[in-house]
Amino acid sequence: QLHLVESGGGVVQPGRSLRLSCAASGFTFSTYGMHWVRQAPGKGLEWVALIWYDGSEKHYADSVKGRFTISRDNSKNILYLEMNSLGAEDTAVYYCARELNRCFDSWGQGTLVTVSS
Amino acid sequence: EIVLTQSPGTLSLSAGERATLSCRASQSVTDNYLAWYQQKPGQTPRLLIYGASTRAAGIPDRFSGSGSGTDFTLTISRLEPEDFAVYYCQQYGFSPVTFGQGTKLEIK
Numbered sequence: 001q002l003h004l005v006e007s008g009g010g011v012v013q014p015g016r017s018l019r020l021s022c023a024a025s026g027f028t029f030s031t032y033g034m035h036w037v038r039q040a041p042g043k044g045l046e047w048v049a050l051i052w053y054d055g056s057e058k059h060y061a062d063s064v065k066g067r068f069t070i071s072r073d074n075s076k077n078i079l080y081l082e083m084n085s086l087g088a089e090d091t092a093v094y095y096c097a098r099e100l101n102r103c104f105d106s107w108g109q110g111t112l113v114t115v116s117s
Numbered sequence: 118e119i120v121l122t123q124s125p126g127t128l129s130l131s132a133g134e135r136a137t138l139s140c141r142a143s144q145s146v147t148d149n150y151l152a153w154y155q156q157k158p159g160q161t162p163r164l165l166i167y168g169a170s171t172r173a174a175g176i177p178d179r180f181s182g183s184g185s186g187t188d189f190t191l192t193i194s195r196l197e198p199e200d201f202a203v204y205y206c207q208q209y210g211f212s213p214v215t216f217g218q219g220t221k222l223e224i225k
Contacts, residue, residue: 035214044205044216044217044218044219045154045156045162045205045207045216045219046216047213047214047215047216050214059212059213061213062213095161095162099209100167101150101167101168101171102148102150102152102167102168102209102210103150103152103164103167103207103209104152104154104162104164104207105164105167105173107161107162107163108161109161110161
């Protein structure tokens with residue numbers, strides 16, 4: 001059974017940092033590209049970042065470029081998102097998602113990040 | 118980046134009716150890498166259609182996707198009560214990945 005489980009969300013002050021994790025199981029993690037997608041409260045879906053299956057390439061949305069870093073540990077089947085210089089606009093549920101056929105066939109349950117003083 | 122515009126914003130229909138949702142891209146989506154997702158309140162998105170017209174595993178055949186280039190359609194042939202939700206289109210034919218703003222399908 002395929003599972004993606006995010007963790008690391010919480011309330012953080014503006015300008016601070018947070019690291020999200022996504023633990024994968026039930027599939028060969030090291031052979032799939034992985035993404036982070038976020039959803040602000042009451043809003044639509046926004047793609048955040050992508051990392052290739054082997055970590056060799058990473059891409060970011062303009063809204064997070066230079067502040068967020070995506071990484072993965074294929075030995076532990078974990079995907080990460082390091083978020084720095086957080087602002088109110090980063091408040092959202094953050095989902096990790098597996099890429100297949102240029103879309104997202106599996107999603108985690110999400111972890112809520114709230115940026116507030 | 119490719120902007121996806123979904124219409125209508127809200128669609129009010131009754132169970133048993135046919136639903137037609139539109140997704141228009143600002144430029145052609147390479148190789149029709151266009152997907153549709155369903156999201157119910159408090160739940161994660163669920164993949165319905167990929168490659169513009171291929172149903173994902175376990176998706177009922179009342180859901181169908183069509184279109185190419187810049188114009189895509191999700192059709193639900195006969196609405197069931199569980200189909201009332203928000204639907205998003207997404208493209209990854211051209212980086213970056215983008216989503217449409219969503220269509221809310223509500224009970225009339």
